[in-house]
Amino acid sequence: MRQPLGRFLAEPSPTEEQISAEWSKIRNEIRGTSQVRMGSGSKGGSGWHLGRLVFATTAAAVILVGVTTYVVNRSRSAEWDAMVILVEGPRTTTLRDGSRVMVASGGKVRVSAQRSDLTQIAIETGEAEFDVTHRPSRPFVVSAGDVDVRVLGTRFRVRIEDRKGDVRAGVRVLVSRGTVEVSGPYDHPPIRVHAGEERWLASDLNTLPVSAESPQPHDGQRLFEQANLARRSGHAGEAVRLYDLLLARFPNDDRAGLAALELGRLRMDALGDLRGAVAALREAAKTIPHGSLHEDAQARLVDALDGLRDRDGCRRARAEYLARYQRGVHAMAMGARCAAR
Amino acid sequence: MSRLPLLQSPGQEEPIDTAPSDAALVADALAGNVGSHEALFRRHRNSVYRLACRLVGRTEADDLLQDCFIDAFRSLPSLRDPGAFGGWLSAIVVRTAHKRVRRRRLLERLGLLRRWPVDIDMLIAPSVPPDVAVEIQKIYRLLGSLPAEAQIALVLHRIEGFSLDEIAVKMNRSLATVKRRLSLAAAHLDKGMRTKEGKA
Numbered sequence: 001m002r003q004p005l006g007r008f009l010a011e012p013s014p015t016e017e018q019i020s021a022e023w024s025k026i027r028n029e030i031r032g033t034s035q036v037r038m039g040s041g042s043k044g045g046s047g048w049h050l051g052r053l054v055f056a057t058t059a060a061a062v063i064l065v066g067v068t069t070y071v072v073n074r075s076r077s078a079e080w081d082a083m084v085i086l087v088e089g090p091r092t093t094t095l096r097d098g099s100r101v102m103v104a105s106g107g108k109v110r111v112s113a114q115r116s117d118l119t120q121i122a123i124e125t126g127e128a129e130f131d132v133t134h135r136p137s138r139p140f141v142v143s144a145g146d147v148d149v150r151v152l153g154t155r156f157r158v159r160i161e162d163r164k165g166d167v168r169a170g171v172r173v174l175v176s177r178g179t180v181e182v183s184g185p186y187d188h189p190p191i192r193v194h195a196g197e198e199r200w201l202a203s204d205l206n207t208l209p210v211s212a213e214s215p216q217p218h219d220g221q222r223l224f225e226q227a228n229l230a231r232r233s234g235h236a237g238e239a240v241r242l243y244d245l246l247l248a249r250f251p252n253d254d255r256a257g258l259a260a261l262e263l264g265r266l267r268m269d270a271l272g273d274l275r276g277a278v279a280a281l282r283e284a285a286k287t288i289p290h291g292s293l294h295e296d297a298q299a300r301l302v303d304a305l306d307g308l309r310d311r312d313g314c315r316r317a318r319a320e321y322l323a324r325y326q327r328g329v330h331a332m333a334m335g336a337r338c339a340a341r
Numbered sequence: 342m343s344r345l346p347l348l349q350s351p352g353q354e355e356p357i358d359t360a361p362s363d364a365a366l367v368a369d370a371l372a373g374n375v376g377s378h379e380a381l382f383r384r385h386r387n388s389v390y391r392l393a394c395r396l397v398g399r400t401e402a403d404d405l406l407q408d409c410f411i412d413a414f415r416s417l418p419s420l421r422d423p424g425a426f427g428g429w430l431s432a433i434v435v436r437t438a439h440k441r442v443r444r445r446r447l448l449e450r451l452g453l454l455r456r457w458p459v460d461i462d463m464l465i466a467p468s469v470p471p472d473v474a475v476e477i478q479k480i481y482r483l484l485g486s487l488p489a490e491a492q493i494a495l496v497l498h499r500i501e502g503f504s505l506d507e508i509a510v511k512m513n514r515s516l517a518t519v520k521r522r523l524s525l526a527a528a529h530l531d532k533g534m535r536t537k538e539g540k541a
Binding site: 004005006008009011012014019022023025026027029030110112113115118120122141143144145146147148150229231303333336 | 383499
């Protein structure tokens with residue numbers, strides 16, 4: 001999983017004066033719109049004791065609900081936490097609003113939100129049928145890959161279909177009662193599917209994690225496309241596996257050099273595997289004989305060797321880079337590399 | 342996650358932890374105590390400001406901070422789970438930031454505003470390695486050319502590290518929509534970075 005870049009960004013460090021000034025503006029704004037008691041702003045006094053009583057009652061209620069919900073969900077043999085319910089088929093689950101989710105054998109469904117203003121469910125794999133309680137003000141959305149099925153009260157089935165031979169991967173929606181609205185992929189206008197109808201949508205953006213059991217592509221191009229999709233959707237581990245597979249099975253493929261370069265980048269940036277990155281980047285520099293991609297591979301190789309503190313290897317790689325790209329985009333940065341520590 | 346206030350144990354001179362939980366402060370604020378509003382503000386101010394900076398840049402972060410807290414305190418009665426105040430507040434920040442970014446895009450298209458005036462150097466911590474700083478600068482420069490929703494989704498995912506489910510809840514979008522936005526953003530970034538570095 002790629003590390004968030006937020007850790008490299010500055011943290012706020014406001015002064016007390018700044019915070020007080022901000023609060024003063026906010027307080028003045030809310031003063032006229034809520035029944036607030038103006039005073040010293042202290043948390044003490046009878047208001048706070050009332051708050052403690054309210055809190056104690058609320059906490060007890062929350063604990064009771066939490067325990068009850070946990071017991072109920074354990075009896076359904078489903079993983080549960082405060083936000084997400086995971087259901088593996090074959091199993092039928094009843095949601096809080098009475099809607100039923102019937103997950104077929106081999107299917108896996110994640111209920112990620114159950115609120116009065118939204119029910120959100122994602123089909124991770126396989127097939128599930130939904131019998132949805134009608135509530136006009138509450139959207140009930142089932143996501144499968146990059147396809148959304150939005151309902152107000154109906155019975156329908158959604159199935160993820162993996163690629164089979166020449167038949168593309170897609171999502172099939174079958175409606176037995178009521179009407180659903182289906183949208184995606186590529187932001188096509190939504191289409192309505194009525195009772196008795198079914199629709200199939202090709203789903204090229206395979207943003208679901210690729211399982212080890214899923215069918216393997218039979219040529220370098222497909223492997224390369226799947227690896228790119230996995231990389232773009234943040235599944236670094238899966239992308240590394242697919243690039244590796246491409247290089248192992250199709251070493252002479254036209255995309256092998258680029259695959260090696262992406263592999264090197266991922267290993268370095270997402271997985272912190274500098275040794276693996278060095279191997280991949282050397283392969284990339286060898287396979288891509290010239291051009292900007294070769295320059296990038298060579299520069300990255302210097303970074304990786306620098307990170308490994310392989311000073312001799314780093315200096316050799318740096319000399320190779322500067323010999324070919326004296327005025328390259330990374331030339332200035334090379335000066336800071338391979339220093340003794 | 343709410344914390345239960347610990348009672349003073351016998352023999353202890355001071356309580357271990359008497360800081361009230363968010364749920365307690367929300368309940369007290371709803372009862373009319375401005376002190377609790379201020380306590381909630383002070384507790385969550387930095388996280389809101391940090392998120393605001395990363396979404397809209399430091400220039401607009403101050404305004405966004407105030408707007409979001411004012412909005413939150415006015416809407417406090419609608420908060421169903423007082424213990425989830427922090428998450429609810431960050432969803433307000435995301436949605437308000439989205440509106441601002443969308444408005445900015447419109448003004449840019451009309452020629453009434455310069456493109457994406459994010460002071461990127463102010464965002465980056467001083468101790469960051471130079472090559473990482475360059476990488477972050479490239480990302481933020483390219484963000485300004487993305488559609489508003491894709492930009493917000495990308496910052497929440499790549500910078501803040503939220504899961505897809507969390508992003509869907511904060512943006513009030515379906516999971517599939519979030520995935521589409523992120524795919525679009527990632528493809529745009531790849532293309533932009535290659536173009537800027539002179540790659541094919």
